[in-house]
Amino acid sequence: MPSKKSARLAALTVAALSAASTVVLVSPAHAAAVSIHDIQGATRISPYAGQKVTDVAGIVTGVRTYGSSKGFWIQDPNPDADPATSEGVFVFTSSAPKVAVGDAVTVTGTVSEYVPGGTSSGNQSVTEITKPTVTVVSSGNAVPAATVIDARSVPAAYVPAGDSAAGNSINGLALEPKKYALDFYESLEGMNVQVKDVRVVGATDPYTELWVTVKPRENATRRGGTLYGSYDSQNTGRLQIQSLGATSAFPVANVGDVLTGSTTGPLDFNQFGGYTLVAGEIGTLKSAGLARETTQKQKNGELAVATYNVENLDPTDATFEEHASAIVNNLKSPDIVSLEEIQDNNGAKDDGTTAADVTVTKLIDAIVAAGGPKYDWRSIDPANDTDGGEPGGNIRQVFLFNPERVSFTDRAGGDATTAVGVTKVHGKAQLTASPGRIAPTDEAWKSSRKPLAGEFVFRGRTVFVIANHFNSKGGDFGLTSATQPVPRSSEIQRHQQATLVNAFVKDILDTQKNADVIALGDINDFEFSDTAKILEGDGELWSAIKSLPRSERYTYDYQGNQQVLDQILVSPSIRRGCDFAYDSVHINSEFNDQISDHDPQVLRFKP
Incomplete structure (x- = not known):
């Protein structure tokens, strides 16, 4: 992304x-x-x-x-x-x-x-x-009394459907502020409004803004956020907070904290979040003391596989020690880690450099210094400026693996443009190249990251792992868009990408029915989305985050909506043939001092 x-x-x-x-x-x-x-x-x-x-x-x-x-x-x-x-x-x-x-x-x-x-x-x-x-x-006149925005005043329905004759625009519709939340907010545009004792559902960001909810019971998560679990059930109580005062005085909040007392100011509408209370008076922050999570250590007979988007990591970043500590201490040194957004050796400098060995080695060394294993790694350098992301950064997926616990099956032939295939050898599925990229020249991957496939062996059993980073949601209209229902143009490409990955997994399973296959990474789409449904296909894969209670299914927090973008999908042999444990390890998305905007995911199972 x-x-x-x-x-x-x-x-x-x-x-x-x-x-x-x-x-x-x-x-x-x-x-x-x-x-x-x-x-x-x-x-x-x-x-x-x-x-x-x-x-x-x-x-x-x-x-x-x-x-x-x-x-x-x-x-x-x-x-x-x-x-x-x-x-x-x-x-x-x-x-x-x-x-x-x-x-x-x-x-x-x-x-x-x-x-x-x-x-x-x-x-x-x-x-x-x-x-x-x-x-x-x-001068010196009393300011008109603020209109209170609270759980009782905000309707449960989010927005009316737009006028089909006007391209689904809601602009010409008469406002119904007692029926729809966005109509209610629009009826207060520019007015002095107030919220009281509101819980933070989106941590303070670098732009001096945070998100609160005026509906504390609306899809509440265990750690204090608000869950986004359906296109048809929007969280109407979310509101962005900015300040008309000095940025230094703005509260530095995490999810679950509370702005006690009154937060008052004009109701604005901005590019990055829609309706926003621009506070002349802001409440006092009460910390909820939210702590970063730690997963369980895998047992000797368990294989631990993780995915972690490290957000444009390049050698100049100051976060290597923190990422290393997260992998060692919070993720408990998984056997295999799929990293997304590893940049090349000089980051965003666009000079033709595509190798990322300096970036990866620096992270591996930091992991060792943090008390973790000496990971080995595999990846394929992309062709220059072809995989999207920050211009010049050449982001890609990288496999880290602990050679004391798991081995990688190297098979020559994989490069930036050669497609990996599946063959049968001695009755078992085998990749034609390991590591290899799935259909890298297909239009589905234009300006997007190509999936990285590899074979691992754990205790004599082969596990196929496919590291993904699908097309981002950039270009989609926001939830407060003037067009309703909201167009999601970016998912067209993700559907194409999911189709290719599912077909590749199907090739493996058609060759070896009981093969252990894992497709994981930054899918950039929800577990209930059509993207996920296409990936899952007719049972070839299943998104294991759905094994968690609904209130714990999130990996990302966007505009106060806790949601799933990162997924680990497993084949039937893993889902049904063995015990497994899934954990979304919340170390970033809920915190103002996050080192990535994504929470890592860990799957533990016995192949």
Whole structure:
């Protein structure tokens, strides 16, 4: 998966430069004096979009002096009786505003619908007044009372289906704030809102933001998060929190912590998360003391196989000791580790380097220094700049294995572009190359990582392991998209990839019915997704994370949704023929000081 950091910075640059980030609507050039609720209207698009409005009155509730969206929010202290029409609006000034919270102002300017990230992002728009002329009428006024957002006020249904005649857009639909959560939030866009005593469900990130839930019982997980378990059951209580104050004062929170007291400020909508409470007042952090998990050590007769996305690891990173400690102490030194996102020897420098021996050796040495085994390793260097990820990084999967516990069957012939096959030798399945790559020239793997297949032997029994890193979800619309149901364009390629991997596994099982096969890695899709169903096929594989209770099925936390991206899938001989244990080892996704955005997974079984 491409770096979240690099993708986000790129998106911010595009958003700042893109002229397409404002919805252009044809409407009369001027409107008489109107109130804020008239501007907001009862749909997502202002009935005054494109018009100049005069002397719009309100009290300043928040001032944003940083970033590319400088401006302030105003709210009418005299609301109308329609719950669908917001009483607040953002005034975009482009430079630091010269107003203060509590100022009573009048604003003359042009109503605009701004789409954070540009229209191609699929995001909803924010109603704004642009090119403003601002008059301060008085100062020191009381700010309109904050509207409380809590479990009772947020509807259980997430969003209506979009208008099929308008490309499934929800923009033109009348808001029903008592029926749908996104309509409720939209009806408060720009208004002063408040949450109280809310649990953190997405740890503080490098961009000084976190996620909370106002519904503490909604799909709660054992460690304090909120589970994403179905496309049809969205978590309506999630809300992003940012701050109008200094970044140094922002709470550094982990999942399960609580923001006690009141967190209050305008309700905004942004590119990376949708509806966001931009706090002028933020609650006090109460730690839940969440600890990183540790799995059990495998027994002598058990084979431990793990997958771990180490997030663009290259020799310049400062996380080698921490990754090594995680593998040794938290994962208990698995016999085989599939690593994803190992970069080449000079990381993102795009000079044709594809070898990753320096990167891998540095990690192996750090593992030894942490008290772990001297792992051996196998991988195949990709062709330069062909496998996606951070430009120049040449990420790939790598097998680490403990030679004191398991051996690797080397069979020549595998390279970046040669497809591995399956043959029968003495009645047993055998790879034509080990390690080898599955159908590496197929279009399914364009700008994506090719699966790495290898043969291992544990106590005389061959185990086939396929390390995967499927196409990322980049390009998909967010859950708060203006298009509903949300398009998931990225899964088209993942379906093609899953089809190829399943066919390869089927070849092995058709050759040897009782073969032990493991397909694992960063699948970049949920255990309930069509991608997983295609991978599983007609029983060739089964995602072992489904052996866990539902509330423990997660490997990743995105926008306060704990979800599965990393999976270990097993063949019938492993699922039915022996005892196995599965563990999603939560050491990263719930923590603000994570060394990767993924939690590793471990499978222990007796071949």
